[in-house]
Amino acid sequence: MNAFEWVNATTVDEALGQMGSTSLLKAGGVDVLDRLKEGLDAPKRLVNIRNIKGLDRIEGDTATGLRIGPLVTLAQLDVHPVVRQSFTALADAAGHAATPQIRNMATAGGNLLQRPRCWYFRSRDFHCLKKGGETCFAQKGENQYHAIFRNDVCAIVHPSALGTALVALGGSLELTGPRGKRVVRAEEFFTLPAVAVDRENSLGADEIVTLIVVPPLVSGSRSAYTKLGEKESFDWPIAEVAVVVERSGVNVSRASIVLGAAAPVPYRAVAAEKVLVGKPLDDASARTAAKAALEGATPLSGNGYKTTLFETVIRRTLLEAGGAK
Amino acid sequence: MQDATKPTRKEKFKVGIAGGSMTEVEYEIPASEPPVLPPNAELSVIGKRTPRLDGRLKVTGAARYTADVKLPGMLHGRVVGATVPHARIRSIDVSAAEKAPGVRAVYVHERLMGSAVVSDKTKELSSNYPIVRYAGQPIAAVAATTPQAAEDAAKLVKIDYEVLPFVVDADDARKPGAPLVFPAPADMAGTAGGGGGPAGVPQTGNVRGPVKGGMFGPPRGDVGKGFTEADVVVEGEFRTQVQTHCPLETHGVVADWKADGLTVYASTQGTSSVRDELAEVFGLPKTQVRVITEFMGGGFGAKFGAGNEGVLATHLSKKAGAPVKLMLDRRTEHLSAGNRPSSHQILRVGAKKDGSLTAIHLLNYGTAGVGTGAGAGGPAQNMYDCPAVMTEEADVFVNAGPAAAFRAPGHPQGCFALEQVIDEVAEKLNIDPLALRDKIDSNEARRTERRLGAERVGWSKRKAPGSDAGPVKRGLGVAQSVWYRFTDMDSSCEVRITRDGSVELLSGVQDIGGGIRTALAQVVAEELGLKASDITIRIGDTAFPNGPASGGSVTTNSITPAARNAAYLVKMQLAALVATDLGVPAADVLMRAGKVEAKTGGKSMTFRQAAKHLKTEQISSLATRSPNYSDGKRVFDKYGGVQFVEVSVDTETGVIHVDRVVAVHDCGRPINPLGVESQVNGGVLQGISYALYENRQLDRNTGLMVNPNLEQYKILGSKETPVIETIIIEEYRGRSSTDAGGIGEPATVPTAAAIANAVYNATGVRMREIPMTPARVLAALAAARKEGART
């Protein structure tokens, strides 16, 4: 770890004033600390935003939608009654990430903005494409945990569980910069390596996430989230799915199906969403949708098993949203 | 055999398994050793579940581990490791590092420890420095005033590599034309605890061997004939991965070089073996090297000698004239501090219709990286009664960190293959797996364990393979363990009684977490009629009488007899002092429940009152382990155990969950059943972790490890922890004054095999490679479906 200056910001403006190309924001610090220790980042200044007042609240309800401060912890989201009851996918995404200790420290903003866990990226030994090097070592290397979609340039999977749930729920992010605020839909916020391989989103270097917005739920819609890992304790998903299903009568009127641990961004399975519309949600339609979701997958040498996994996890998550659990 | 120059006497021992039928045997034992210890049921301290005496210190953080040691003026060391898997070093420039702020010494490594070396030195590549043969190989070390300064300075050491072709995949390394890890045949010295392979083995390319036969002798019988006589022959191919040790406390020392000698605090399994190695490397008399291990944060076989870190830290301390702490970081620990070798086994077993085995043949290629000792033949050679056994085993060199002894070297690997093939034989012969084992395993303890375990787990309700409807299938499987009763004769204790009635035991033996501190207190307390908490245990210091290294499950077996013998001798001294007062001869003085009294009743006094009779402030006795009691007919003992595992397999995701384990084990006389249970828990958990998760992942294109941390190197956690029910049997054989044995290793040997057999019972599909990840389970299920569709 390099030596750095520590700045405690108590307001968003103060934080903005301290930012620059050699500064790094620190919220819970879970990801930041890992990166500093491995020498992936060597900022001159660490700007602690943890103490900014007012950014740690969850407001709203089913009818108004949610306004979530970026400093809300994963642990808070997990147990918040409204989130749990009505925005189940979000609560479950938060509640299954990492470990209880980490969830107590980790913030929602930090979770969305954390850098990928590709083991080449995380090791100081590999100067890969994402770090400004020439090669994506995963393409012909050890890629069992890598992406099965959109993996041609850089094969990371987006690490954020909240990102997967937020895209499914149609959420957006409020970004505050020196020139004011802008709101970006989560789905557009996350960007593919083809856009810029050295980053995973469109946050400006001088911007801070100041609010996470989840729109109100259409009545009768339900969401669900599943994380499947090789093990449950202290581990990442090998397949992750968040779905929101709206119905009119027995038939599905709109579905949103988002895969995590599948692509460099939370990946919307648009084909699968279409399959469901106008059909009742049952085992047969869930199966067809799951199959459709995997069309166009381009697995690498070591992660073909993920297509089988996702078929199961998508089907099960859909059925859960359909009340079949 | 006992020492012929010392007086002996005869004693009658009841032998057998508690609860079963016992017989009596007579052994000649040294006259200085105590009378026969009755079975645990008749004792008051030994055999009672005793919470560890140091538990409070540990959970409150008061226990001082090596990582906690702080000495005045202490510097912090950091290892500089190779960043490439194979290279000749042209030059090393330490000038920038030496000038960096806070740096007090930089040392370039001259003698690499723990790896194989080219036997004929003239055939080694010419080089001014040790050849780099694995990424992470220690090259130099830096000592500075803070850990951060040392880390920063380490980055300034400039190494100019002439990069050489490398190979990290064991299958690739066997191919003709593969890059050579060593230019000529190489050998490695063995380590305490059973690591390292035999010396002088013929080598072709990267392949050393195969060697026929094993640790206990040449192959037996005629396997060719055995297979012709067999009614069924089962052959299977199995692969196991490289597992790294991952103790919570990494390898490390604090070395303090002074003019009058060297003191080293070490996270070690052997204070005596660290002392011996440092004395040898630095040309010091052993008496001038003091090694201290007060508390130790785990070791599974890789922490015996001084290690590269111990030698480097000592050089740095000598150079800087100050104590140096050097604890490896987690990455260096994974890369260079030992591992369990892989295996690629082809195992054939032949049997008669009645189940009796006719032949076992094992061919195994394993890699111990740049080390040797990848054998996995122990179970095939020693588990079952079989007239013909042939094992052929080869070490395959690759450019990766050297293996070291790891909790029952070779045995979890060997068991994974053997116990699955034995189950397949049972299935072919339509015999219950336990009934088959009763037929081919005459060991009385194992037979008892199978029976007790089957009753507890509900074996009779076991279903046919794959009989659950629905995607999640449950299954029950079994596998057995085998390990050996090794004894370290260099095991001594001193027991002292002081005039105030306090008692202490001193020995160099270290408590690596197994709980020997508590067991020793129990043994001394039993002999003196006191409570375990009355005894002060001072161990883990070579200034005390020599203790055994803790490897090979030897500790309790080796040191508790010495403790009891010393306690007995000092007790006789005390008895002589109070005999007149009690009005009986010393031999008739009894010590029990804190009292000293005449055997015949009558007068009695407290232990404290008795101690007041001391004519000097202190009396003391020293005793050393004597050879196992024998009538000349004793055979080399084996330990074992039988584990039953219940699993759930999600056949749509490939995720296996271990739900319940019933572990039935023997360890001679259990001194502290609670401690034994803890060891079984640890063995089972490490076994599950090995079976399902752990895997050292090397990048095929660069030869670098991609998961040298505890996040991507996956280890079982709380949610993967099943219900573990342990049954410990008491097996008395009159082997020593305590008749105690070991448990650390046998507890982890059968777990992976039992899981695999349970997965087969759940799904009807055999898993022949570990870790059994979802990817592998799904592939095996898919292959089986294809196979099913074809037939």
Ligand SMILES: Cc1cc2nc3c(=O)[nH]c(=O)nc-3n(C[C@H](O)[C@H](O)[C@H](O)COP(=O)(O)OP(=O)(O)OC[C@H]3O[C@@H](n4cnc5c(N)ncnc54)[C@H](O)[C@@H]3O)c2cc1C
């Ligand atoms: C063993 C392990 C397992 C894990 N498993 C999972 C998992 O299964 N699913 C999952 O989703 N995560 C998982 N995580 C990751 C963990 O959830 C994240 O590291 C954590 O959420 C990061 O939050 P933080 O507040 O600590 O972020 P920090 O470390 O403080 O920051 C992370 C990044 O976000 C930036 N940042 C933070 N807040 C803001 C803001 N308001 N505006 C702009 N930028 C900001 C920081 O500059 C930094 O680059 C795991 C982590 C570990 C160690």
Ligand code: SF4
């Ligand atoms: S997947 Fe991306 S982060 Fe990983 S090695 Fe390739 S370029 Fe680097």
